[in-house]
Amino acid sequence: MSSEWIRTVALCKHYHRGPQTIKAVDDVSLGIERGEFLGICGASGSGKSTMLNLLAGLDSPTSGSIEVDGRLLGSLSRRQLAAYRAHRVGMVFQSFNLIGHRTAQENVELALYFNNTPHRERRVRAAEVLEQLGLGDRLGHCPADLSGGEQQRVAIARALVKRPEILFADEPTGNLDQENSQQICRLLASLNRGGLTVIIVTHDIDLAEKYTTRTIRMHYGAVVSDVKGSTTGGERP
Numbered sequence: 014m015s016s017e018w019i020r021t022v023a024l025c026k027h028y029h030r031g032p033q034t035i036k037a038v039d040d041v042s043l044g045i046e047r048g049e050f051l052g053i054c055g056a057s058g059s060g061k062s063t064m065l066n067l068l069a070g071l072d073s074p075t076s077g078s079i080e081v082d083g084r085l086l087g088s089l090s091r092r093q094l095a096a097y098r099a100h101r102v103g104m105v106f107q108s109f110n111l112i113g114h115r116t117a118q119e120n121v122e123l124a125l126y127f128n129n130t131p132h133r134e135r136r137v138r139a140a141e142v143l144e145q146l147g148l149g150d151r152l153g154h155c156p157a158d159l160s161g162g163e164q165q166r167v168a169i170a171r172a173l174v175k176r177p178e179i180l181f182a183d184e185p186t187g188n189l190d191q192e193n194s195q196q197i198c199r200l201l202a203s204l205n206r207g208g209l210t211v212i213i214v215t216h217d218i219d220l221a222e223k224y225t226t227r228t229i230r231m232h233y234g235a236v237v238s239d240v241k242g243s244t245t246g247g248e249r250p
C-alpha cells in the first residue's frame with residue numbers, strides 16, 4: 014500500500030479574464046506522503062499560493078481532484094470541509110497575521126476559541142506550545158514588542174496549538190532576514206522530524222533544497238521538477 018496521504022489528479026485552477034485564460038495551476042498530478050517536508054518553489058506568479066490553497070481546502074479547483082486520506086475534498090460538505098481546515102490543517106503566512114493588541118499567548122489561545130476548548134486548557138496549551146518554540150519568556154509580549162522571527166514563531170505556535178496533521182506555510186520567511194529565515198526553516202525541519210507533515214511555499218530554491226525532504230518547482234502553473242531527498246543533509250541529522 015502506498016503511504017500517500019494527499020493525491021491530486023489533473024488538478025487545475027484556471028481564471029478567465031476577458032478572452033484570456035490564466036492557468037494558475039495546470040494539470041498537476043502529485044502524491045504527497047505523510048511525514049514529508051515538501052517545498053513548493055517557483056518564480057512569483059507561478060501558481061505556488063494557488064496550489065497551497067487548493068491543498069489546504071481554502072480554494073476549489075476548476076477541474077481535477079484532490080484526495081486527502083482517501084476522501085475527495087470535492088465530495089465533502091461545507092461543514093466537513095470547514096472541519097478539515099479547522100482541525101487537520103495548520104496555516105502560516107508571510108505576514109504573520111497576528112492581532113496587534115493581544116499578547117503572544119492570547120494570539121495562540123484564540124486559535125482554540127472556536128474549538129470548544131475550555132478557557133483554562135486554552136491558556137495551558139498556548140503556553141506549552143510557545144515554550145516548545147523557545148518563546149516561554151515572551152508569553153505576555155504583544156507583536157510590536159517581538160522581532161519578525163519571533164512573530165513568525167508565534168504564528169507557527171498558533172497553527173500548532175490545534176495539533177494539526179499537516180502544516181502549510183506560504184512564504185513564511187518572506188518578511189524575514191536571512192538569519193531569521195534559517196531559524197524558521199530549522200524549526201519547521203525539526204517539527205517535521207517530530208512527525209508533522211510540512212508543506213512550504215517559497216521562491217527561495219536554495220532554502221527549500223537545504224531544509225526540505227522534497228522540492229517541486231512550478232512554472233506557469235505546472236510542476237516542472239520534483240526532486241526527493243533534496244536535503245543536503247547538512248541541516249538534518
Ligand SMILES: Nc1ncnc2c1ncn2[C@@H]1O[C@H](COP(=O)(O)OP(=O)(O)O)[C@@H](O)[C@H]1O
Nearest residue numbers: 028035037055056057058059060061062063064
Ligand atoms: N483570483 C485570481 N484571479 C485571477 N488571476 C489570479 C487570481 N489569483 C491568482 N491569479 C493568477 O494566477 C497566477 C498564479 O498566482 P499565485 O498562485 O498567487 O502565484 P505565486 O504564489 O507563485 O506567486 C498569477 O498569474 C496570478 O496573477
Ligand SMILES: [Mg+2]
Nearest residue numbers: 061062063183
Ligand atoms: Mg504566492
